[in-house]
Amino acid sequence: MPTTTAPGQPFAWNIPESFNFGADVVDRHAADPALTALLWSNAAGKEERYSYADMARLTNRFANALAARGIAKGDRVLVMLPRIPQWQIALVGCLKLGAIPIPCIEMLTERDIAYRLAHSEARAVVTTAASTAKFAAIAGMPALRIAVGDPPTGWTSWAAALEEAPDAFVPAAVQAEDPAILFYTSGSTGHPKGVTHAARALYAWRVSAEHWHGLQRGDVMWCTADTGWSKAGTSILFGPWSRGAAVVFHDGPFDPRARFERMVRHRVNVFCAAATEFRRLVQEDVAGLDLSALRQAISAGESVNPAVVKRWTALTGVPLREAYGQTETLMTVLTMAADEPRPGSMGRAAPGSDIAVIDEEGRRLPPDTPGLLAVGLPNPQVMLGYWKDPELTADSRLEGPDGSWFLTGDRATLDADGYFHYLGRNDDLINSAGYRIGPLEVENALIEHPAVQEVAAVPSPDEERGEVVKAFVVLRAGLSGSPELVKELQDFVKTLTAPYKYPRRIEFVDELPKNPSGKILRRELKAREFAAHGATP
Numbered sequence: 001m002p003t004t005t006a007p008g009q010p011f012a013w014n015i016p017e018s019f020n021f022g023a024d025v026v027d028r029h030a031a032d033p034a035l036t037a038l039l040w041s042n043a044a045g046k047e048e049r050y051s052y053a054d055m056a057r058l059t060n061r062f063a064n065a066l067a068a069r070g071i072a073k074g075d076r077v078l079v080m081l082p083r084i085p086q087w088q089i090a091l092v093g094c095l096k097l098g099a100i101p102i103p104c105i106e107m108l109t110e111r112d113i114a115y116r117l118a119h120s121e122a123r124a125v126v127t128t129a130a131s132t133a134k135f136a137a138i139a140g141m142p143a144l145r146i147a148v149g150d151p152p153t154g155w156t157s158w159a160a161a162l163e164e165a166p167d168a169f170v171p172a173a174v175q176a177e178d179p180a181i182l183f184y185t186s187g188s189t190g191h192p193k194g195v196t197h198a199a200r201a202l203y204a205w206r207v208s209a210e211h212w213h214g215l216q217r218g219d220v221m222w223c224t225a226d227t228g229w230s231k232a233g234t235s236i237l238f239g240p241w242s243r244g245a246a247v248v249f250h251d252g253p254f255d256p257r258a259r260f261e262r263m264v265r266h267r268v269n270v271f272c273a274a275a276t277e278f279r280r281l282v283q284e285d286v287a288g289l290d291l292s293a294l295r296q297a298i299s300a301g302e303s304v305n306p307a308v309v310k311r312w313t314a315l316t317g318v319p320l321r322e323a324y325g326q327t328e329t330l331m332t333v334l335t336m337a338a339d340e341p342r343p344g345s346m347g348r349a350a351p352g353s354d355i356a357v358i359d360e361e362g363r364r365l366p367p368d369t370p371g372l373l374a375v376g377l378p379n380p381q382v383m384l385g386y387w388k389d390p391e392l393t394a395d396s397r398l399e400g401p402d403g404s405w406f407l408t409g410d411r412a413t414l415d416a417d418g419y420f421h422y423l424g425r426n427d428d429l430i431n432s433a434g435y436r437i438g439p440l441e442v443e444n445a446l447i448e449h450p451a452v453q454e455v456a457a458v459p460s461p462d463e464e465r466g467e468v469v470k471a472f473v474v475l476r477a478g479l480s481g482s483p484e485l486v487k488e489l490q491d492f493v494k495t496l497t498a499p500y501k502y503p504r505r506i507e508f509v510d511e512l513p514k515n516p517s518g519k520i521l522r523r524e525l526k527a528r529e530f531a532a533h534g535a536t537p
Contacts, residue, residue: 011351022096023171030056036246043252060169062093065161073098076122080104083251098172105228176200185327186438194387204380209239214337217244223272267293274434282311301434306343362400373412374405430459445496458526461535471503481508
């Protein structure tokens with residue numbers, strides 16, 4: 001494993017030969033019965049506290065419940081739950097058993113779910129009773145279906161399954177290179193990609209919790225990420241729990257004032273949110289609120305405008321530190337807790353990671369030269385590969401004169417002080433409020449509408465979300481565009497794929513730009529769209 005890191009910080013990974021997060025983290029912290037793991041609440045005002053000892057017992061029960069129903073090490077388990085304690089219990093219970101959880105956001109549609117189930121060959125599903133209707137018409141459903149709440153016929157009750165399960169469980173032996181978790185993420189072409197991480201990654205993600213979050217044992221952290229994001233895994237579960245910290249987990253709508261009030265109530269030390277939230281939060285008046293426990297705020301997924309960073313610090317008195325990562329790598333560039341934030345920079349290479357800006361041949365480029373952002377290999381944080389797609393996995397690697405690299409697909413510059421500056425994607429992915437959206441997913445949905453002949457989806461600059469999806473639509477002969485048709489197409493997309501992917505802007509055009517072979521030139525449309533908004537793609 002590489003041991004390079006930021007200047008002056010000697011580091012060695014020391015990855016164990018075997019690592020079971022449930023046993024080696026949760027069960028070990030459970031030795032202190034007073035140590036808090038989870039502070040949960042919902043919009044109705046209900047609150048619950050769980051210690052690590054509680055979580056050790058409940059995750060043992062869930063692992064036993066799975067094992068009693070035929071789930072074994074290596075089996076995939078789709079987990080589609082909101083911000084409720086069962087999410088952590090399900091993920092850690094799977095990990096104790098050696099099963100591979102697949103965290104999914106609740107916004108997935110029936111078609112999204114069907115693809116993930118078929119592609120992963122999942123053997124079990126865990127969701128809420130309210131979401132079971134999305135699974136009703138899916139062919140080839142797994143035999144084991146567990147629902148939180150009052151389950152319909154054919155589903156196992158979560159409460160009943162755990163009630164009858166024993167408290168004791170012998171965790172599986174999980175080798176460092178064994179597959180441990182599977183995330184689905186958008187690609188610039190085709191279906192979502194299944195990003196497979198090994199157990200070593202679950203161990204390695206503690207590094208960002210220490211050096212970026214700055215977490216200590218007994219701290220309280222609140223990350224507002226959605227449960228299907230890999231960011232939720234590292235900042236709501238794997239990172240803070242590896243450090244013995246408690247996490248705040250709130251199931252409710254975004255309310256800027258309530259965000260601050262909850263920080264006060266739980267004495268939050270580290271707050272994590274997307275740039276979109278910070279743009280709203282800095283508009284609040286926090287006079288009279290005791291934010292003295294808050295040490296810092298962090299953000300990732302999209303760049304935070306430097307003006308917002310400055311306003312946040314002026315408002316709260318604490319820094320806002322950004323970082324960079326991907327589902328395939330998680331956080332590899334950090335504005336570390338010991339560093340002074342530089343607005344506009346993602347930070348420096350994380351301890352243990354060799355991050356570079358390279359050319360197309362894999363050569364390191366000199367400072368301030370735009371190029372491909374790459375992660376030196378081997379690195380325990382980098383994925384095992386894309387599930388059932390060795391060719392795509394191979395395409396993400398590059399052997400060059402300066403070493404082996406994982407290609408992030410992003411472009412950046414590196415200054416003389418070792419700080420990275422993001423320049424944008426090297427492909428067609430759309431980054432909207434931290435969600436990465438593949439254009440083909442939007443286009444495949446729109447093309448099913450009877451009014452649509454051709455379509456191209458591209459990013460469009462947006463002050464609040466960074467980018468939003470814009471669709472250029474060619475209608476069938478004899479039809480004309482209208483505001484009513486725009487709304488109809490938007491609603492149509494929401495029924496076929498996760499609603500956050502719908503095109504917030506639609507423009508009707510007579511034709512789409514294409515190359516001589518007939519391929520749609522999305523980049524030309526993107527350049528036109530950014531120019532229209534006075535922005536640079």
